[in-house]
Amino acid sequence: MILDEIAESVQKYFRTPIYRRMIEDILAACELTNDFWMLIRYSHQPTLIVSKTLEEFSKRGIISVKNGCVHLTERGRELLKKLGIGMRIYTCKNCEGRGIDEKLLEIVPEFVKIAKERPVPIQEYDQGYITVRCTLARVALMDQFNDLRGREIIVLGDDDLVSIAAALTGWPKRVVMVDIDERLISFANKIADEYGLKLDAITLDLRKPLPDNYARKFDTFVTDPPETVAGMRAFIGRGLSALKGVGCAGYFGLTTSDSSRWKWAQIQRVLLNEFGVVICAIIPDFNLYENWPYMEEIRGYKEAFVKTLPRDIWFTSAWIRIETLPGYKAFTEEIEGDIYFDEENAST
């Protein structure tokens, strides 16, 4: 079958297993959009794998590209029809699929105002932030899971400004933002001063174990790790080392555009087998990322099959909640080597 052949051809470029289902999802997404970036979003397949697959589709006359748009050819349409596969989008318009109505938070207008003055994302720090609605929804979700009120919260890497939104509610006991970007740190501390928030923004080198005054001091951590197994282990492990003990919670994002399901499983095994935590929620496409200014510099763009800039929000991530269980283990070692690169991560 042609899709198996395509999977075999694409496999030559990756060590990650490539199988027919991945190709099917990309083909089915071609029916939903002509936009290369939205294809990645809807197929839930890694950017670099989508690129190579589209190349194979094109070679075999399944798609054609005109004016930066991907079109199914007559042949492509027939193939899809013969297979009978396909997908449709049913995302709730009210909550954008998150299931959470962040508009119930009273801080919405205040936070919207604050976020307007945030620093611009820069590639040096792997930045790129989610929409204001998503940041607020993260805070609402924490509140729904008893992870916000009266809690000590640490956010490891926070261009999303979750720490500011959390502190703005006035409900946490204390919020700490850790980042390497001095612009963010001074922005957060300025806002904290201005609004009288229980928020400290500090710079820490997360490659090193947490200093004593941050280790085992928090109830909840939030982070957005680099999308490699090593990056997940490092950031989530550091988050865990910040927690007080059993029954604390952590939140982090995981994409399908930078991580195959194969990588997802490896990460999940780290969570369950190495860290001994439980996964309480994996909400697909919870986080919607605003397009960032250095798009042309990322690997996903450089190796894109269609070199257009995205017009809509295409980069999303699942939002994952974990909880520490008796016997859990944090990651307290020093992190060495590159935790940003693997063959799937297209955001580097």
Added chain:
Amino acid sequence: MILDEIAESVQKYFRTPIYRRMIEDILAACELTNDFWMLIRYSHQPTLIVSKTLEEFSKRGIISVKNGCVHLTERGRELLKKLGIGMRIYTCKNCEGRGIDEKLLEIVPEFVKIAKERPVPIQEYDQGYITVRCTLARVALMDQFNDLRGREIIVLGDDDLVSIAAALTGWPKRVVMVDIDERLISFANKIADEYGLKLDAITLDLRKPLPDNYARKFDTFVTDPPETVAGMRAFIGRGLSALKGVGCAGYFGLTTSDSSRWKWAQIQRVLLNEFGVVICAIIPDFNLYENWPYMEEIRGYKEAFVKTLPRDIWFTSAWIRIETLPGYKAFTEEIEGDIYFDEENAST
């Protein structure tokens, strides 16, 4: 601290670890509702553990019970205030928190009509069905993940009528409903005849390996296992044995009312380590269960700290999507012994 003491007291009744966070979640839920059953829903803690915890709360003057309603006492309120913890509900009103707008399906009115004639749930088969909206949302979610159109779908145990809704769309290649309840089988086959659906309803003993004509023949399975580790292994394992191979999908429910987070982690380790699948989504409270007629017969009611009947929907489950990966393993052995009983499952 009093909450640690309570955890210790409750621990005497369970082998499952009981820790302070669980008690905190139950206490925080007391602020949201006076209804015993809604307390279970909001705290996301197991029914039997909630009952024992409320007993301890009551002994210590943290709550009082009047006319079947649970009230925080002055002391309870002060304790909560001192701790500062709490939760609020932000569930999206439009999609009921599922993130999926099932109203986009054209089959809604037809399915609503069909569901009106469904058989009444009976305890003998551990039945109890989700709302019509939830069944439709399951179908919509499958369609969004490319698991519905052109697919061969098997539903193992289906008083929720997912197989009927899926077949009614006309998109799957074939749908098979497997159940032990002859009433459901004949209902489904009657509907299939009436509407000309590609739906077969059959009786199979799921304790035995799937017969050759059902093993390795499907793209997608759906099931709602008994809430024990053995039950999950058996039903999900059987579902996996029905799948054609790599890149197929499975869906199943998991509650917090019958399963502690500790049990969740055990089940997740079965998925990742024994079966070698990946968890793609865990959507909290996706499934809302209609109250069932034999409520007074379940263990959760018999051991309930407050013996009132539920007035609203209280029993929910997370909806989980898994996908098979290269090297995955199904469960093909015969199932022996009780897969329904463990110390947490209150639905038996």
